[in-house]
Amino acid sequence: MGGFADLGRRRALVLALGGAVALSACRQGSSGTDGDKVRTDVAPLERRFTALGPLSDAHWLGVVMGSGERVSAPGPTDVRVVGLARLREGGVATLVGAPQRDFQPAEPDQPPGALAQFMPQSARWVRSESFDREMTSDADYGAFYFDPGTDSVYFDTINPSPASSAGP
Numbered sequence: 001m002g003g004f005a006d007l008g009r010r011r012a013l014v015l016a017l018g019g020a021v022a023l024s025a026c027r028q029g030s031s032g033t034d035g036d037k038v039r040t041d042v043a044p045l046e047r048r049f050t051a052l053g054p055l056s057d058a059h060w061l062g063v064v065m066g067s068g069e070r071v072s073a074p075g076p077t078d079v080r081v082v083g084l085a086r087l088r089e090g091g092v093a094t095l096v097g098a099p100q101r102d103f104q105p106a107e108p109d110q111p112p113g114a115l116a117q118f119m120p121q122s123a124r125w126v127r128s129e130s131f132d133r134e135m136t137s138d139a140d141y142g143a144f145y146f147d148p149g150t151d152s153v154y155f156d157t158i159n160p161s162p163a164s165s166a167g168p
Helices: 002-030 043-048 091-096 129-135
Strands: 055-064 079-087 141-147 152-158
Touching: 043 055, 043 079, 079 091, 091 141, 129 141
Parallel strands: none
Antiparallel strands: 055 079, 079 152, 141 152
16 A cells, blocks of 8 residues: 555655746746837827827836746736836927826826836926826826927836727
């Protein structure tokens, strides 16, 4: 009977080692630097932030939250979309000029390191909490800072959804 017990222990050991290898592979895959890769495409941003109009000179990151050092459980994943872009000329003045939005001077938090070099040096950022709510009604969080001098927007959002008419 000892032979069956030894065989069972060996299988358990092989399964445990296989599981450890699989978890290690998942960890390595999730802790890569894809979240640090600065993207410059504007189409995904324009689908999610339609009120901003056409964008250019985008530099942004899409970071899967919870990836990195720990293995996360399967299920819904939060994605942080953070970056900056330029609106068409005069676009920021049009947005911040709407009296119902009550834009006020505000400084964004320190941007992720990969984006710091793209921040306008002498920006005079303004922000409106009512505009943030308007832009992120279905998202977990969103903050939009505008610089009228450069027609730039700095955004920091979690789970921004495409506008219903924009498709996936």
